[in-house]
Every structure is written in structure tokens, then in C-alpha cells.
Amino acid sequence: MSKxxxxxxxxxxxxxxxxxxxxxxxxxxxxxxxxRDRRSVLIITMDTTRSDQLEPYGVEDxxxxxxxxxxxxxxxxxxxxxxxxxxxxxxSSIMTGLYPPQHQVRNNGIHRVSDNVVTLAxxxxxxxxxxxxxxxxxxxxxxxxxxxxxxxxxDDLSTGRERHPRMVPDRPAEFTINEAIQWLDETPQDDNFxxxxxxYDPHAPYSPPAPxxxxxxxxxxxxxxxxxxxxxxRLLNHPRIASDPVVAILGDHGESLGEHEExxxxxLAYDATLHIPFMLRIPGGPAKHRITxxxxxxxxAPTLLxxxxxxxxxxxxxxxxxxxxxxxxxxxxxxxxxxxxxxxxTYGWAKLKTIRKNMWKYIDAPTPELxxxxxxxxxxxxxxxxNPGKHSDYHDxxxxxxxxxxxxxxxxxxxxxxxxxxxxxxxxxxSVGSQTHIDDGNRPDPKDFIGLHVRLEKARQFIQDDxxxxxxxxxxxxxxxxxxxxxxxxxxxxxxxxxxELDRAVEVLxxxxxIDANVPSFHVNLANVEDRRGHTEKALELVDIALALxxxxxxxxxxxxxxxxxxxxxxxxxxxxEEALSQDGDHPALVSAYVQWVLIRNAEWSSAExxxxxxxxxxxFHVLCWRLLGQSLKEQGRVSEAIDAFREGLKRRSxxxxxxxxxxxxxxxxxxSHQAETHLREAIRLTQGFxxxxxxxxxxxxxxxxxxxxxQQQYRxxxxxxxxxxxxxxxxxxxxxxxxxxxxxETQLRDILSHHPKYADAWNNLSAVLVNRESWAEAAKAAxxxxxxxxxxxEAWNNWGICLDELGQSQQALVKYERSLTIDPSYWPAIFNxxxxxxxxxxxxxxxxxxxxxxxxxPNNANLHLELGDFYADxxxxxxxxxxxxxxxxxxxxxxxxxxxQVQDKLLELSLKKHGKNP
Numbered sequence: 073m074s075k076x077x078x079x080x081x082x083x084x085x086x087x088x089x090x091x092x093x094x095x096x097x098x099x100x101x102x103x104x105x106x107x108r109d110r111r112s113v114l115i116i117t118m119d120t121t122r123s124d125q126l127e128p129y130g131v132e133d134x135x136x137x138x139x140x141x142x143x144x145x146x147x148x149x150x151x152x153x154x155x156x157x158x159x160x161x162x163x164s165s166i167m168t169g170l171y172p173p174q175h176q177v178r179n180n181g182i183h184r185v186s187d188n189v190v191t192l193a194x195x196x197x198x199x200x201x202x203x204x205x206x207x208x209x210x211x212x213x214x215x216x217x218x219x220x221x222x223x224x225x226x227d228d229l230s231t232g233r234e235r236h237p238r239m240v241p242d243r244p245a246e247f248t249i250n251e252a253i254q255w256l257d258e259t260p261q262d263d264n265f266x267x268x269x270x271x272y273d274p275h276a277p278y279s280p281p282a283p284x285x286x287x288x289x290x291x292x293x294x295x296x297x298x299x300x301x302x303x304x305x306r307l308l309n310h311p312r313i314a315s316d317p318v319v320a321i322l323g324d325h326g327e328s329l330g331e332h333e334e335x336x337x338x339x340l341a342y343d344a345t346l347h348i349p350f351m352l353r354i355p356g357g358p359a360k361h362r363i364t365x366x367x368x369x370x371x372x373a374p375t376l377l378x379x380x381x382x383x384x385x386x387x388x389x390x391x392x393x394x395x396x397x398x399x400x401x402x403x404x405x406x407x408x409x410x411x412x413x414x415x416x417x418t419y420g421w422a423k424l425k426t427i428r429k430n431m432w433k434y435i436d437a438p439t440p441e442l443x444x445x446x447x448x449x450x451x452x453x454x455x456x457x458x459n460p461g462k463h464s465d466y467h468d469x470x471x472x473x474x475x476x477x478x479x480x481x482x483x484x485x486x487x488x489x490x491x492x493x494x495x496x497x498x499x500x501x502x503s504v505g506s507q508t509h510i511d512d513g514n515r516p517d518p519k520d521f522i523g524l525h526v527r528l529e530k531a532r533q534f535i536q537d538d539x540x541x542x543x544x545x546x547x548x549x550x551x552x553x554x555x556x557x558x559x560x561x562x563x564x565x566x567x568x569x570x571x572x573e574l575d576r577a578v579e580v581l582x583x584x585x586x587i588d589a590n591v592p593s594f595h596v597n598l599a600n601v602e603d604r605r606g607h608t609e610k611a612l613e614l615v616d617i618a619l620a621l622x623x624x625x626x627x628x629x630x631x632x633x634x635x636x637x638x639x640x641x642x643x644x645x646x647x648x649x650e651e652a653l654s655q656d657g658d659h660p661a662l663v664s665a666y667v668q669w670v671l672i673r674n675a676e677w678s679s680a681e682x683x684x685x686x687x688x689x690x691x692x693f694h695v696l697c698w699r700l701l702g703q704s705l706k707e708q709g710r711v712s713e714a715i716d717a718f719r720e721g722l723k724r725r726s727x728x729x730x731x732x733x734x735x736x737x738x739x740x741x742x743x744x745s746h747q748a749e750t751h752l753r754e755a756i757r758l759t760q761g762f763x764x765x766x767x768x769x770x771x772x773x774x775x776x777x778x779x780x781x782x783x784q785q786q787y788r789x790x791x792x793x794x795x796x797x798x799x800x801x802x803x804x805x806x807x808x809x810x811x812x813x814x815x816x817x818e819t820q821l822r823d824i825l826s827h828h829p830k831y832a833d834a835w836n837n838l839s840a841v842l843v844n845r846e847s848w849a850e851a852a853k854a855a856x857x858x859x860x861x862x863x864x865x866x867e868a869w870n871n872w873g874i875c876l877d878e879l880g881q882s883q884q885a886l887v888k889y890e891r892s893l894t895i896d897p898s899y900w901p902a903i904f905n906x907x908x909x910x911x912x913x914x915x916x917x918x919x920x921x922x923x924x925x926x927x928x929x930x931p932n933n934a935n936l937h938l939e940l941g942d943f944y945a946d947x948x949x950x951x952x953x954x955x956x957x958x959x960x961x962x963x964x965x966x967x968x969x970x971x972x973x974q975v976q977d978k979l980l981e982l983s984l985k986k987h988g989k990n991p
Contacts, residue, residue: 105398106357108381112317113196115268115372116304117166119159119209120275120337121323123152123349125297134294138305139351142321146353147361147397153428154325155369156411157337157345159211160218162324162369163270167191167218169373169388171409173477177216178413185217192373193221193266195385202265206252208272209242222268226251230692241693244281245271245303256312265317269307273300274327276336293327316355318379320372323348331450333522335529338414340518341424341435342451346410354379354397363396366428368408389477403430407469409477415518419525419557422515427470434466438517442466516554524550524557531563538760540567558584562593569601570760577601592618592625599631603638611635626652630665637669646670660694663687667700680704693724695731702734709864709895714738729758733766740773742898748773764790768799775807783807798828802837809841817841832861832868839871848875866895870902873909882909900929904936916947934965938975951982958982 123129127136128143129150155165155172164170164177164185169192177183185191193203204224212218212227219225231247252269259265273280273296280288280295284302288295304321307313328334331344338345350367352375370390377384378392389409395401407427415421425436433451435441442456442463456463518525527546534543547564550557561584568577581598584591599614612635618628629652636645649666656662663683671680684701687694698721705714718735722728736751752770759766771786784807790800801824809817821838825831835858842851852875858868873888886909892902907922923943927936937960945954958975965972 106354106379106394108379110264110382111355111380112201112265112312113267113376113380114307114313114317114319115166115266115376116307116319116321117163117268117270118274118300118321118323118349119270119272120325120327121297121300121349122326122329122344123323123347125294126301126349128351129349134288135298136301138301138308139321139349142308142319142353143351143360145359146319146351147358147363149350149352149367149393150362150364151366151431152322152348152350153343153366153368153408153410154323154346154348155409156413157325157341158412158414159209159275159324160216163212163218165389166322166324166369166372167193167268169370169385169390171370171389171477172411172413173474174387174389178411179417180211180414182417184215185220187217187220189217189220190385190387191218191220192376192385193268195221195377196266196382197221197223199382200264202259202263203267204252204255204259204265205268205270206248206255207268207270208245208248209270209275210240212270224255226255230689241691242272242275245273245300249303249307252307253310256310259312261312267317271300271304273297276327293329318355318376319353320351320376322350322369322372324369332519333526335526338412339418339522339525341410341412341426341437343433343445343449346426352397358397361397363393365396365403366408366431367393367396367404407473409470409473412518416515419521419528419554419559420515421518421521424518425470425474427466427473432462432466434463434470436467436470437519438515439519440467521554524554528557528560528563531560531567535563535567535570538570540570543567544571556587558588558591562597565597565601569597569604574601574605578605590621592622592628595621596625596628596631599635603635608635608638612639626656626659626661630661633665633669642669642673658686658690660687660691660697664694664696664700667704672700672704675707677704677707681708695721695725695728698724699728699730699734702731702738706738707864711738711742711896712898715742715744727758729755729760729763732758733763733769736766736773737769740769740776742896745773745776762793764794764797765799768797768803771800772803772806775803775810780807780811796827798824798831798834802831802834805834805841806837809837809844814841814845818845830861832858832865835861836865836868836871839868839875843871843874846878848878851875852879864895866892866899866902869895870899870905873902873905877905877909877912882912885909886913898929900926903929904939908939911943911947919943920948932964934961934969937961937964938971941975941978945978945982955979955982 125131125134127134127140128148154162156162158180160180160183161172161177164175165172168175168185168189170189172178175185175189177185193205197203203222204226205219205222206226210227210229214225214227229241229243231243248269248271252267256267274293278292278296279285280292280299284295284299285292288298308319313319325337326343326345326347327337328340328342328344332340332342334340334344348369368390370388371393372390374384374388374390375393378394391404391406396404407429410426410428411424413423416423422438427434428445431445433443433445440456440463441451441454442459443451443453444455445451527550531543531546531550534540534546544564544567547560547567550560551564554560561580565577565580565584568574568580578598578601581594581601585594585598588594595614595618599611599618602608602614603611612632615628615632615635618625619632622628629648633645633649636642636648646669649662649670652662653659653666664687667680667684671677671683681701681704684697684704687697688701691697698717702714702717702721705711705717715735715738718731718738721731722735725731732751733755736748736755739745739751740748749770752766752773755763755766756770767786767790771783771790774780774783774786784804787800787804787807790797791804794800801820805817805820805824808820818838818841821834821841824834825838828834835854839851839854839858842854852872855868855872855875858865859872869888869892873885873892876882876888877885886906889902889906889909892899893906903922904926907919907926910919910922920943923936923940927933927940930936937957941954941957941961944950944957958979961975962972
């Protein structure tokens with residue numbers, strides 16, 4: 073904490089110094105009137121940006137040259153304030169000119185701008201403006217209503233950064249600005265436009281790209297701001313922006329960075345999060361102009377309309393600032409309003425409301441606060457008790473203001489799917505309960521409980537990092553102090569379930585439901601635990617309760633489908649999912665559920681692929697869809713495409729154990745097998761608990777690469793925990809076979825198949841063992857059995873072809889090799905064996921081409937060189953090439969290879985032939 077405080081004290085000093093300097097630059101009263109003219113408008117909103125981290129506000133150690141240049145060309149508002157330290161709430165006021173009680177959006181995720189509210193975009197569209205918005209985070213998704221009036225509302229986050237499932241999706245400034253610039257380039261030159269660009273980069277978690285990550289390695293928040301400034305410069309220097317439009321740049325809210333013990337924002341109502349940067353550039357207007365009067369975000373819309381000579385909006389909480397800019401007034405006689413209701417919605421704590429005027433600020437809280445901001449800009453000394461008269465006046469003014477605005481909370485509410493709910497809760501934005509169980513007069517004061525909020529943030533990070541024991545410890549501490557905290561109960565139940573403490577998880581969830589039974593997620597979470605306890609019928613009843621509370625709750629729908637399937641009611645499961653998909657056909661959670669519980673069960677792989685691609689187009693970060701897409705492609709025999717799908721998924725979520733494992737398994741049997749070990753080991757490292765399939769596959773990879781002891785060690789690990797594990801025993805049999813004990817390998821494989829007769833891989837391996845034992849008919853039958861179970865096993869088609877070729881049916885063998893290569897065109901054993909069959913059919917030139925292709929795929933394979941030596945010696949009589957391949961065989965084969973001596977004798981014979989001598 074001391075490190076943060078020290079940094080902030082220095083910053084505060086810089087801000088004070090900048091304020092002192094700028095007073096000398098304040099223009100006199102001879103500023104010319106600003107010409108009003110119809111022209112284009114650009115608004116850039118900077119999420120989570122403190123003004124004291126920007127060059128125009130006095131900071132010197134954060135590079136923001138584009139903002140500094142912009143400030144030189146226009147107006148800087150020194151005392152600009154947000155209406156709320158919450159992204160959606162603040163932007164709703166920016167885009168409507170209304171305070172939150174009027175537009176009724178009070179929190180991220182759970183409210184939307186009503187269709188009855190007129191936005192600035194709607195207003196300007198009616199005046200003939202082209203309108204477009206480009207936003208950078210899912211908290212401003214079009215479903216929250218800010219798209220009203222925008223012809224283009226680009227909230228496509230598919231180019232976003234890698235994220236954890238519990239993180240809100242976003243995209244870096246570069247990609248948002250790319251889209252905005254493209255729109256500008258395509259918009260006719262003569263069209264007036266209203267363009268809004270939202271940049272999210274300074275929002276936690278802080279992760280600036282290179283070189284800013286290195287340049288600000290100990291100050292990543294500042295690195296994000298420097299990166300954002302760099303990208304903003306590309307937009308500000310665009311020819312359509314550099315000349316004609318009025319341009320406004322402002323923050324939605326700030327960031328506490330440890331002030332008042334808050335690390336981020338939204339819980340408290342201090343100016344660390346309410347004081348925002350606000351700059352304006354007017355073509356032909358004032359430059360190097362600074363305003364010290366207090367202004368609000370709600371002033372932006374009326375100011376812009378005044379500047380571009382357009383009629384004002386019918387309703388507005390704000391005022392045009394043009395009189396201030398023209399020095400026709402020096403102050404504005406009014407109170408400015410602010411709030412944060414997030415503590416109420418998230419934890420059931422008190423709502424905070426603020427008003428300010430003439431550098432005095434009042435915070436309405438269980439313990440009211442009054443600050444003289446001239447003397448105490450960091451709000452460290454609450455002087456409410458010392459100033460009872462002013463305290464009373466400001467309290468009364470706030471009450472009057474609330475009555476005039478209407479304090480009803482009847483805003484359009486949102487029904488969240490489980491993914492969105494978890495993303496918003498991970499940032500502390502959304503609660504799990506209605507919080508009606510607490511009387512307003514008894515709600516905790518957020519500033520007194522800010523330490524609990526910090527603990528809850530830590531707990532959520534622990535859950536995100538799969539550190540459930542640590543999360544449990546933090547959450548239990550929170551509940552000792554705040555026993556009715558439903559958010560803590562919900563997260564504690566999640567942690568307990570992951571720790572397999574199912575009875576305790578049930579106890580916590582039942583207590584939460586006792587406090588507030590109207591929370592759908594409580595019933596769904598309890599259903600998950602009951603299902604794990606083997607009570608699937610009870611779990612089904614619980615999801616029905618959740619759906620009665622919220623019929624659009626997607627997670628409840630998908631869970632119900634799963635429980636019905638497990639209970640043998642597959643047709644009902646299918647009907648529920650199809651009905652949901654008819655309403656929301658590309659919802660990734662519904663798509664993945666339908667693929668899992670319907671299409672995969674019916675082997676409808678192409679339909680699964682089509683549906684999954686639609687889901688991923690909507691949300692490219694839905695990891696389960698990537699897993700299922702890869703599996704569906706694999707089952708269609710499109711192995712290389714399946715590998716690409718798994719890799720694409722890992723680009724979005726690099727720490728997904730399942731994707732690493734699935735990719736490792738496929739790579740192990742491909743021509744790119746060198747990366748298989750890395751992915752399988754990563755899958756094992758990331759997996760909670762023990763996943764035998766990853767160990768089995770890693771063991772197989774070790775055996776295939778001659779690391780027999782390491783491979784056997786993996787099998788022993790599996791068989792210690794699962795003595796009859798068929799995959800481990802199957803791969804153990806392969807290791808036995810590769811050691812040369814064909815009889816023992818055959819015995820083990822037949823024992824496995826006696827217990828698992830539908831195990832296609834074991835049938836295929838049995839065919840390989842029988843091939844080596846030259847039991848051609850039995851081997852062919854085993855390969856055919858494997859393919860009757862799974863027709864996409866390239867190795868089985870190859871084994872069958874070997875048997876047919878050895879039985880004198882070389883033409884039929886070619887057909888089997890072709891089937892093998894259709895499944896995996898790079899499978900070199902089938903390429904080589906096809907060459908052998910062609911050789912037997914005396915098609916020597918074609919055979920030679922196939923041998924060359926096989927050798928290209930595996931250039932250091934001793935046995936390939938041996939076969940090629942024999943081919944050139946016996947079929948082509950090309951002694952020189954035969955010698956080359958025999959020598960390569962000796963170079964790459966093991967010292968105890970059974971044919972080494974024979975090849976050495978053959979080389980001597982060839983040498984004599986080359987010199988015209990009889991051997």
C-alpha cells in the first residue's frame with residue numbers, strides 16, 4: 073500500500089503544479105464569439121482514464137503526445153466530472169445528456185437504455201447526419217441500448233485479446249480504430265457525420281502490448297494509457313478528422329489505484345474515479361484555452377449541438393458550455409450530480425449519491441461526507457461535522473434534485489446469460505441477489521467495507537487462477553464480517569464445489585436461497601452440486617425453479633437438457649434445446665449444448681460443424697465451441713483442420729487444459745508430432761485433478777520416440793489409479809510390441825478386447841501385432857473390425873492393405889491405402905506401402921515416386937532407406953542409388969538391427985558390380 077500512496081502523492085503534486093501553471097494561460101474576456109456551423113462531430117471516450125496521468129493535465133512521465141497536441145489546439149476542462157464510476161452508466165449520460173435517475177441505467181450488465189430515451193445519435197440522425205459507433209468492450213454491447221440512432225454500431229470483439237472466460241471481452245485500441253478509419257474512408261466526403269469511438273485499454277486487468285509493456289513494466293496502467301494515446305493519434309490525424317469536425321475527448325470515469333483503499337473503481341464515489349479528462353477542439357475556435365469551472369458529462373451533448381448549430385434535445389440535464397468558452401460567464405450557478413449504485417447491486421451495501429458546487433462536495437452515505445476540494449482535493453478530511461449548516465444545505469439540495477429528476481429505479485432490466493454474468497461479476501459489477509432482504513437504513517457504508525471488497529476481488533482472482541483453497545479462505549473471512557453478503561456466498565459455493573466439498577457447498581447455497589429465493593443462479597448452482605452428488609432428479613427440479621424465475625436464463629436451459637439426457641429422456645432434452653435455438657440460433661452456450669447432447673450422439677458431424685461455426689462467429693472466444701469444432705472435424709477425417717481449430721482456440725485461451733490435450737493427442741499421430749509432447753505436458757500441468765487420457769497419450773508419444781522408460785512411467789501412473797484403464801493397457805501393449813515381444817502384446821490386446829469389444833484402437837493395434845506375426849488373414853479381420861467401429865482410422869486401412877498385398881491381392885491393397893491417405897494425406901507408411909504394392913504390380917516408376925514421397929516425409933527413417941536400397945538393387949538395377957540408400961540405412965539404423973550385416977554384405981557385392989567384377 074505504501075508504494076501506491078507514495079506514487080499518488082507525487083502525482084497529486086504534479087496536478088497542483090499544472091493547475092497553477094494553466095491559470096497564467098487563461099484567456100481574457102476578449103475571446104471572439106465561436107462561429108456556429110453545421111459540421112461533423114467526433115467523440116472519443118477513454119475508459120478508466122485518470123486526468124492526472126495525461127500530459128495536458130501536468131504529468132510528465134506518461135507519454136501522451138497526441139493528447140498534448142490536441143490540448144494545444146483546443147480547450148481543456150480542468151474540473152470535469154463523471155456522473156458515475158461505471159462504464160455503461162457514464163456513457164448513457166454522455167450519449168443522452170441525462171443524469172442516471174433520468175435515463176435509469178444504474179449499473180453495468182443489468183440495465184439498458186430504454187427505447188423511450190432519445191440519444192444524441194438519434195437526434196443527429198434526424199438532422200441528416202451519418203452515424204457510427206465503434207466500441208471496445210462487451211459492457212457497451214448493442215444489447216444495452218446505446219446503439220439507438222447509430223446506422224453502424226460496431227461491437228465486434230472477435231479481434232480482441234486473449235482472455236479468461238470470467239473476463240469481460242474487449243479489443244485493443246488498434247483494432248477499434250482500424251474499423252473507425254475504414255468507416256471514415258468509405259463515408260462520402262460531403263456527408264456530415266457523428267462518430268463515436270470508445271477505447272477500453274486502461275481498464276483492469278492492465279496488459280499493454282510491446283513496447284509499452286517493457287517501457288512501463290512497473291506501471292502497466294500508465295503503459296495502457298500511453299498505448300491508447302499512440303493509437304488515438306492515428307484517428308486524430310486522419311484527413312476527415314484533422315480539419316472539419318468538432319472533436320471531444322473525455323473519460324467515462326477514473327481509477328482509484330489504491331486511493332481510499334480502492335484499487336480500481338465503482339465502489340466508492342471519490343474524485344479518484346469521478347474526476348475525468350475532458351478536452352474539446354473546435355475548428356476556428358479557441359486554442360490553448362483552459363476552463364476551471366466545474367462541468368459534467370451531461371454538458372457534452374448540449375454543447376456539441378450548440379456548436380454545430382443544431383436544435384437542442386427536448387430533455388437534458390446538462391447545459392451548453394459555449395458561454396463559458398466565449399467568456400460570457402465565468403461560473404455556472406448549479407449543482408452537479410454523481411452516484412454509484414454498484415455497492416448496492418453487488419453486495420447489498422448502501423447506494424452513494426453526490427452533489428458538488430463551487431469546489432464543495434457532499435456524499436450522501438450512512439456516514440455523510442463533506443469536502444472542501446480547494447483545500448482537500450484528495451478528500452482526506454470529512455468536514456461534515458464541523459460544517460453542519462453547509463452539510464444540511466447540500467443534503468437538502470440533493471433531496472430536492474432527486475425529487476426533480478425522479479428517483480424511481482424502473483429502468484429496462486436485462487436478463488443475463490451465465491457467461492455474461494460471470495464476466496461482469498469477476499469485475500465486481502453484478503450481484504447475484506436482489507438484496508431486498510436488507511432495510512435501506514441498515515445497509516453497510518461502502519467506505520467502511522472497502523476492505524471486504526478488496527478481499528472479494530482477491531477471491532475472484534484466486535477462482536480465476538484455480539486457487540480454490542485460497543479463495544475459500546478469503547470468502548469465509550468476508551462472511552464472518554458481512555454474513556449476508558450473497559456475492560461472497562455464491563463464490564464460496566463455487567470454490568467448495570471445485571474442492572469437492574459438495575455437502576458444504578449445498579449448505580452455503582441453501583443458506584443463500586433462504587435469504588433470497590428469487591435468484592436463478594443460486595438454484596442452478598445448487599442443481600450442479602446435487603447432480604454431482606448423484607441426485608439428478610433433484611437437480612432437474614432445481615433448474616425448473618430457476619427457469620420459472622427467469623425463462624431466458626440460458627445456463628438453466630442447457631443444464632436442464634443435460635439432466636434430461638442423463639435421465640434417459642433424450643427426446644425431451646432435444647426438444648428443449650431446439651426450442652431455445654429457435655429463439656437464439658447462434659448462442660454459443662446453446663449451440664455447444666445441442667452439439668454435445670444431440671448431434672454428437674447421432675454422429676451428425678457436418679451439422680455440428682455448421683452450427684459450431686455460427687456460434688464462433690458470434691463469439692470467437694467461446695472455448696467449448698472450439699473444442700467441439702475440432703472434435704467434429706477430426707471425426708470427419710479432416711485431421712489437419714481439426715488441429716487448426718484447436719490452435720485457433722488456444723489463441724483465444726492459451727491456458728485451456730482441454731484444448732492443449734486434444735491438440736497434443738492429434739499432433740502425436742500427425743507428421744507434426746514434435747509439438748505433441750509440449751501440449752500434452754501443458755494439459756497435465758493445467759488440469760485440476762488427474763486426467764488419464766493425457767498421461768496415456770504422452771506415454772504413447774514417448775514410446776513412439778524411443779523413450780520407452782518415460783512412456784512406461786506414464787502408463788504406470790495411470791494404472792496405479794485405474795488398474796483396468798483400457799487406453800493405458802492398450803498403449804502398454806504397444807510398448808510391449810515395440811520391444812519385440814509380439815506374443816505378450818497379442819495376449820494383452822485380446823484381454824482388453826474381451827472387456828471392451830468396441831475399442832477400435834485396440835483392434836487396430838491387434839492387427840498391427842498380427843501383421844508382424846505374419847498372420848495375414850487374422851490381421852486383416854482385426855483391421856476390418858476396427859474400421860467397422862470407426863472408419864476414420866488411417867492406420868487400420870494401412871494394416872488391411874498390408875495384409876491384402878501379402879496375400880497376393882495387391883490391386884485391392886491399393887484401394888485400402890487410398891482410403892488411408894484420404895483420411896490423412898501425410899501418413900507416410902501408407903504412401904510407402906502403396907509404393908510396395910505398385911512394385912509388386914511391376915509399376916516401378918509409380919512405385920519410385922511413392923517411395924520418394926515417403927522418404928521426404930521421413931528422411932531419417934532407416935527402414936525406408938533399406939527398402940529403397942532393395943528396390944534400386946533388385947527392381948531398377950541402379951547400383952549407385954542402391955548404395956546411397958544402403959549407406960543411409962547403416963547411418964540411421966541401430967547397431968543391433970537384424971539386417972545390418974546383410975546390408976554390409978550387399979554393399980560389398982554392389983561395389984564389385986560397379987567395377988565390373990563378379991561378386
